[in-house]
Amino acid sequence: MNKRSTAPSRIRSASVACDWSKGRRWMFQDSGGSRAPAGGMRGLSCLWWTLLLAAAPMAHASGGLFGIDHELPLDQNGIWARNYQTGIEYGAIAVEVAGSLWFGNDNELGHTFWQTIDASTLSGLAATVLKDTIGRPRPYQDNDPNAWFKGSSYQSFPSGEVTLQAAFVTPFIVNYYKRYPWIWALEALPVYDAIARLKSQAHWQTDVIAGGLLGTGFGYWATTRSTPLSVQILPRGVSIGFNKRF
Numbered sequence: 391m392n393k394r395s396t397a398p399s400r401i402r403s404a405s406v407a408c409d410w411s412k413g414r415r416w417m418f419q420d421s422g423g424s425r426a427p428a429g430g431m432r433g434l435s436c437l438w439w440t441l442l443l444a445a446a447p448m449a450h451a452s453g454g455l456f457g458i459d460h461e462l463p464l465d466q467n468g469i470w471a472r473n474y475q476t477g478i479e480y481g482a483i484a485v486e487v488a489g490s491l492w493f494g495n496d497n498e499l500g501h502t503f504w505q506t507i508d509a510s511t512l513s514g515l516a517a518t519v520l521k522d523t524i525g526r527p528r529p530y531q532d533n534d535p536n537a538w539f540k541g542s543s544y545q546s547f548p549s550g551e552v553t554l555q556a557a558f559v560t561p562f563i564v565n566y567y568k569r570y571p572w573i574w575a576l577e578a579l580p581v582y583d584a585i586a587r588l589k590s591q592a593h594w595q596t597d598v599i600a601g602g603l604l605g606t607g608f609g610y611w612a613t614t615r616s617t618p619l620s621v622q623i624l625p626r627g628v629s630i631g632f633n634k635r636f
Contacts (some may be wrong), residue, residue: 452535459535459594469582470589479551480581482558486510493630495621502561504629505612507620509557513608517553517601521545529591549593552601555580560609580605 452460484504493500525540526547532540538547552589559576566573584598591603612618621629 399591454535454594455596456492459596461529461533461535461591461594462588464530464591464610465589466574470586472590475551475583475586475590478583479554482554482579486558490620491628492632495618495629498630500631502565504567504621505561505615505616506558506609508615508618509605509612510554511620512607512612513553513557514550516576516608517548517550517604520548520604521550526594526597529554529594537595546593547597547600548604549587549598549601552580552584552585552593552598553605554601556582556605557609558605560606561613564613 408515452458486503489503491501492636493495493503495501495504522542523543524538524547525542527534527537527540527544528546529535531544531546559579562576563573584593584602587593587598588595
């Protein structure tokens with residue numbers, strides 16, 4: 391029988407020190423040990439932890455991790471419609487694949503696109519393993535946020551779609567935020583998707599935050615590699631870039 395958590399709504403005192411100014415400007419290198427700025431990772435992780443803390447005051451009857459998980463009223467109207475959610479999901483995959491193949495790894499922008507391939511692929515695999523292992527029911531399946539390990543057919547934790555969006559935008563932000571601060575606006579994609587998934591009653595608050603952190607972590611890791619893993623695995627001709635062939 392489904393039952394709601396009776397955990398009282400409360401806000402735990404917490405503080406997060408976010409320094410958005412530190413970090414080195416990342417410069418593209420065809421070879422050698424190019425490294426991503428630590429400041430970019432601080433800013434990205436702070437964004438998702440800030441969302442976690444901001445979610446606490448919205449709790450009505452909360453539970454789950456951190457005591458912030460609660461079911462939102464179903465809303466799939468307007469910009470929250472499911473077709474928009476799947477649109478940015480397939481759009482992100484299409485853009486990263488097309489950008490990688492067109493520009494190639496020897497181009498700075500193309501190099502970033504190949505990093506997004508690494509980040510989205512590996513984070514997607516990690517999210518799938520976690521979903522199968524943790525077996526958390528979605529809100530529309532069981533409105534108890536404290537239900538865990540119910541079997542692999544329950545795949546709420548973490549959000550795979552938010553993981554994808556965070557993995558997609560993170561390499562662009564880490565590689566370019568010092569030169570083009572407006573690139574932070576790309577974070578609107580995973581944040582929108584997180585809210586949309588909550589409104590669809592497909593995820594709990596900690597599901598989407600975990601997805602954001604997972605995708606961000608793999609996205610940052612991808613920027614620390616001078617040669618993307620996918621480029622090393624695939625035949626050389628695939629990563630040259632179609633624009634060089636015409």
